Amino acid sequence: MLSFNVLVLACLCYASFLFVVAFWAEQRAKRGRLGWLKSPWIYTLSLSIYCTAWTFYGAVGYAARSGLEFATIYMGPTMVMIGWWWILRKLVHIGRSQRITSIADLISSRYGKSTVLGVLVTVLAVIGTTPYIALQLQSVALSFAVFSQAGNEGVTGAATLPDLNVTALWVAAGLSLFAILFGTRNLDANERHHGVVTAIALEAIVKFIGLLAVGVFVVWGIGGGMADMLARIDASPVSQVDLDGTRFITLTLLSGAAFLTLPRMFQVLVVENADEDHLFTAGWAFPLYMFGMSLFVIPIAVVGLNVLPEGSNPDMFVLTLPLNYDQHALATLSFLGGFSSATSMVIVAAIALSTMVSNHIVVPLWLSSRKDSATYSGDIRAVVLLARRVSIAVVLALGYFYFRLSGGSEALAAIGLISFTGLAQVLPAMLGGIFWRGATRTGAIMGLCLGFTVWAYTMFLPSFGAAAGFSTQVLDNGPWGITQLRPQALFGITGVDPVVHAVVWSLALNSAVFILGSLMSFPRPVERLQGAQFVNVFDHSGPARGWSLGRVEAEDLLVMAQRIIGSAEAQSLFQNEAKAQGKKGYLPDPTPAFMDGLERKLAGSVGAATAHAMLGQITDGAAVSVEDLMAVANETAQMLEHSNQLEAQSNELARTARKLREANEKLTEISIQKDAFLSQISHELRTPMTSIRAFSEILRDAGTSGTKLDEASLARFSGVIHDEAQRLTRLLDALLDLSVLESGQVFLTWERHDLHDVIEHAIEATGQGLDGADLQIKRDLSSEHIILDTDADRLAQVFINLISNARKYCQAETPVLHIKTRRQGLNIQIDFIDNGQGIPEQKQSVIFEKFSRLGDEAKAGGAGLGLAICSEIAHNLGGSISYLPAQGGAGFRIDLPQTRQLP
Amino acid sequence: MGKRVLLIEDEPNIIEAIRFILSRDGWSVEIQSDGARAIDAVRTKHPDIVILDVMLPGMSGFEILRLLRQDPAHADLPILMLTARGQKKDRDLAQSYGVSAFMTKPFSNADMLETVRSLVAQAHQTSKDVTPDEAAAESIENG
Structure with missing residues (x-):
């Protein structure tokens, strides 16, 4: 038999194990070896604090009472994780970029670092969460009681029933110790609490296995498998419950809203998020987790109602079913699951609430009490840490007292939805804040206050019944008999489910007032800046500047920063900034950027509003004035514009410079070429002229001086003059021709010709059969008959040039020139290939350049313009000429379009 | 006289013209058309003057000039450069390599003859100043 003491021992062992795990994770993180500790799975599992003892135990009770309605609790978050992931992503992004420490900080920071809003949300969160903590304490105490009852039945009347209150007190004390130890190690609340997160991830696994094990036992152990189970469910009253559609949808939406706004959820979802990408894993894995958690709820409820005696508490079926069948190990596992659910929720909620309480209430109060001494020595860190630790203890104490006061009544069971609704009041201000730039502080305050009031009036206070003055009489007839103000039928709307009534009225009035208030009020400058940064968080590469004052002494800033984030860190922060500014030492210029970064850093420790206020005290004892901020905002906009312009100009300049450089290079190249x-x-002109002048002088001198030249010399010399004069003429003709071709001003006579005729004409013109009879020309006459549009004379000029080149330069024993023609698509190719030595590779690229000659071609009388002219002609005819390598001789290919290509 | 000219040139008609002009004046003219073999030709033929074209196959006239001047044996050899590219920078380059005289094609026959004569006479004069013994021997011979 499992005695109560053994159970306590198991519980203590489990708790110690959690301590060890948290400690180990913390040490590992300290050494910087996070490894899988920062994996998306840990993140996903940590989200499971959504499933508290209320869902672990209560879901079965819920199902036993209201059938499938319990599923709404799981559907809301699933809807958010899958359908609203973009809201989550934006929240997480904002949380990381603004170093948000809590949901109160988010709201306060968004609406101009407003202290009022911070306090409001904090109070709301404390009021909304305390009953929930009480609920957890109660469920743990109850589960202990269930075990001890079971134990006592075995050993009749031996031990006294343990006092529920004492149990709850011990649990509360143990939890606050854990939360203080692992939740307040670092001051920077924005840093991850690896120990806590790892521990709750472990607890997530324990409760998952616990519930699943009980479910499997119920379906296959007690029931006869799936088929039997389905039959039982059909027969059970659970499936007979009629679902109220409106209530179902409302509850689903409410759970979704609570998932975003519960302080503990915000803590794990946003503050503890180490990597935005983890959301993608969590987006599908967390809904699966919840599906697993809800899978066996109905079977357990059905079997519990079936098997256990009438009047058993359905909230405890998860424990009492295994105990009823003497499955003590299973019951213990299930107990540990419930224990895990309760403790993980309480720990995270306590940490989240303590951060809010210390940052938004305690520290501002403390600061204002010593307003003149913000820069004095004395460690604010100690104050903040102490505030946070005390807050944790106080929050748990509040929970405990709430538990005591409510007497552990059944009324607590309803507190889950009440708590959800209360915290959902933050939703309009939150969503409006991150999606609507027009949302203002005034609107948010008005909406929150009204929503909070309506919630308290229609839901929270009535839950206390007569104790809070909400007697049946008030509920039925309204206060002072004003029926319009009946708490559960406002303005005469009756017949609505009380929960739906409260949710719809509170959120509708909240949203309406929030929107109206925002539209009708004018945002302060800080709000505008913050609003822009929140709404456009993905566009902002840098933060908008909030500080512009040169009056700040860097030394004061350092003194204050040391007190908040510690000496070593503050000094290294300042030193790095000074270094970045090109200064030595620890005192950088208090530039707007630096002030902004510093504020953000401080905000990670004490919250945005407090950090802003503290910096404000140093910058001339007051916050930045409206004019200053407007000036800064304008300046920022102007600077941005100016810098964009400058960038554009500099790009333009760079482009111009590049163009100039290119143009210069081109000119230089052209100049060199010229x-x-x-x-x-x-050279080409002077060489023949030299011969002409020299010989003509010789002839002239012979005429004048009387020294006779013999006839042979006379003939020879005048022959040279004649030849060289002709060479000059040819050269000039070629140059002229080239110049006309190059300028593109050549007059072409486009006509249809048979390619065969053109080749025939060219061969005739090269004097084949006269002085160069030794060059054989081989053709395939049948393929030559291609009709094309061309200038026949110009084309023939190219052919003539190529043929005479072959005649002049082909060194083969029996020189042969092959002329091959073929159609290639719309083009015609004409190849001229001889059987000589060909052209050396390194020369092939230059042979079409002007005056390029191979070796001593000059003797052949060419000026090196022939191929250049060929190339120009081919170009003018819409084609090209190229050297064909590897043909066993010199090979030239002419490509021509068959029909004229109009440019 | 009986002085020898080495003409380093590759244009056949120009070679013929210069050869005609100089031989008529009593010079013996030797020809080298390949730039690559020009320096060897100078060393083996010991001409009194070299007429050097710039555009030559095998090796450019400037390179030949530079290599010749590097050799102390040819430091004082009269070298007349001919070029068909009458640019100033060519003239400057030749001057920097130590050319004796520079002429642009086309030239007048008389100028050419005159330049060759004076260059050789100059060189002869200089060598007389440097070696009086040789000059004395020559005067005795002449006497």
């Missing part, structure tokens, strides 16, 4: 060309022309 020099070379002129030099070449000069």
